[in-house]
Amino acid sequence: MKRIKIFDTTLRDGEQSPGCSMNLNEKLKVARQLARLKVDIIEAGFAVSSPGDFESVQRIAQEVRGVGVASLARCVQKDIDAAAEALREAERPRIHVFLATSPLHMQYKLHMSPEQVLESIQKSVAYARNLCADVEFSAEDATRSDRDFLCQALSLAIAAGAATVNIPDTVGYSTPSEMQELVRYVLAHTDGIERACLSVHCHDDLGMGVANSLAAVAAGAGQVECTVNGIGERAGNASLEEIVMALKTRSDRYGAETGIETRQIFRTCRHLARIIGQPIAPNKAIVGANAFAHESGIHQHGVLQNRETYEIMSPEDVGITENNIVLGKHSGRHAFLERLSALGYRLPEEVAEGLFSQFKALCDKKKYITDFDVEALVDSISQTKKVFELENYKIISGNQEDSMAMITMKVYGERKTAAAQAGGPVLAAYQAIDSLSPIQMKLEDYSINSVTEGQDALGQVTVKVSAGGSTVSGRGLSFDILESSVLAYIHALNKLLSLGVAQ
Ligand code: KIV
Ligand code: ZN
Numbered sequence: 001m002k003r004i005k006i007f008d009t010t011l012r013d014g015e016q017s018p019g020c021s022m023n024l025n026e027k028l029k030v031a032r033q034l035a036r037l038k039v040d041i042i043e044a045g046f047a048v049s050s051p052g053d054f055e056s057v058q059r060i061a062q063e064v065r066g067v068g069v070a071s072l073a074r075c076v077q078k079d080i081d082a083a084a085e086a087l088r089e090a091e092r093p094r095i096h097v098f099l100a101t102s103p104l105h106m107q108y109k110l111h112m113s114p115e116q117v118l119e120s121i122q123k124s125v126a127y128a129r130n131l132c133a134d135v136e137f138s139a140e141d142a143t144r145s146d147r148d149f150l151c152q153a154l155s156l157a158i159a160a161g162a163a164t165v166n167i168p169d170t171v172g173y174s175t176p177s178e179m180q181e182l183v184r185y186v187l188a189h190t191d192g193i194e195r196a197c198l199s200v201h202c203h204d205d206l207g208m209g210v211a212n213s214l215a216a217v218a219a220g221a222g223q224v225e226c227t228v229n230g231i232g233e234r235a236g237n238a239s240l241e242e243i244v245m246a247l248k249t250r251s252d253r254y255g256a257e258t259g260i261e262t263r264q265i266f267r268t269c270r271h272l273a274r275i276i277g278q279p280i281a282p283n284k285a286i287v288g289a290n291a292f293a294h295e296s297g298i299h300q301h302g303v304l305q306n307r308e309t310y311e312i313m314s315p316e317d318v319g320i321t322e323n324n325i326v327l328g329k330h331s332g333r334h335a336f337l338e339r340l341s342a343l344g345y346r347l348p349e350e351v352a353e354g355l356f357s358q359f360k361a362l363c364d365k366k367k368y369i370t371d372f373d374v375e376a377l378v379d380s381i382s383q384t385k386k387v388f389e390l391e392n393y394k395i396i397s398g399n400q401e402d403s404m405a406m407i408t409m410k411v412y413g414e415r416k417t418a419a420a421q422a423g424g425p426v427l428a429a430y431q432a433i434d435s436l437s438p439i440q441m442k443l444e445d446y447s448i449n450s451v452t453e454g455q456d457a458l459g460q461v462t463v464k465v466s467a468g469g470s471t472v473s474g475r476g477l478s479f480d481i482l483e484s485s486v487l488a489y490i491h492a493l494n495k496l497l498s499l500g501v502a503q
Pocket of ligand 1: 013098138139141168169203
């Protein structure tokens, strides 16, 4: 079996796509889960692009262990310096430099001649290699580049010290057979490729990101770059969970394996979906709610006789277990803390205590608490400073007249109450909060999802709001969806205030 490296770019290529931005704590949570999933490399960000990105790369490099951590950099000295500095304390740092090699990008985007591009690649990779033992070079828009020029660029990068060379299908243009031919061509015509790892990075514009990545593996690629839930620019990147499970389920065809702890897949995908507030489609391969559901009588009958009749992989393999009732009203602190630990959470004592109080409050409203509920509680912990804190609310709503909301909050430690009237209950609540807020927020998006199953499911609301040029997401979790809505809006408000957004 050939060992394929999984390079996860959820926190870089994924995070830079609309609606997927995360704050530092959210990125750290995702990075820790990626380490549990045992990806080989986490691309933590693009250090030079903003102070926030620099800090995320740095903190992930300092705190996440057992995994490589990479930062992206253009072929520019200050980018490479920033990447090296942010990665200084990483266990296994990698600088990932890139430059486009297609005629279109060289002429219209870079305004550089092919000779200048080659020179820049050579210099930048050598410069990065002086600062970091592990350097990757990506030839952006590789699939639309001249093949011989591409091989020349990759040969130069290897000679300058790149241990990995990557051929991105930046605009998701390739087809699987074309990708297969390209990988074979590069392997046959690139000097020094036998001592480097050939990687691919496929976007999903034509829905072929995963197929192209698999075709590349079949042709000899040793690394694939991908994202959890396939998030990423435009139509997204190739999905990590689909590539990993295809390689595992069809190892007979691919003769390849990854180091991924597949039983962490479901949890990783749900975790990310909750953080960015983008639910997983029910029919999503591998992790959608219906991926292992058998609705038709014929299928159910077959599965009952022998699961393999309609199941090509087992739900347990991707970490989907029976959503067992694990805790309830009579469960004590010890049982709750044990459950947290069994789910893999190591939380500071005061955080776990806070969660236990929330758990008890939830037990008053919900009879049985499942693992999903516990995970949702952990995900709802916000480390944003609470300038605004909800004390209580009253909302009256009906179909004949306007809704009324009265909200009482602690604002900078002082108790304040505001009321508003509007066409709907959520709008009325948000207007009441607005009247106490020092900043004027614009609600860009609102979504609501049930986190668990059944009539007493927890509802999570995610909002996107903007003010003063910043856009943030806020999340609220409660048994009562109006409370979730209020909490989400206040969470976003606190985030904006912690970013220093002022009127
Ligand atoms: O899609 C792309 O070309 C990229 C590179 C920066 C690797 O994301
Ligand atoms: Zn990309």
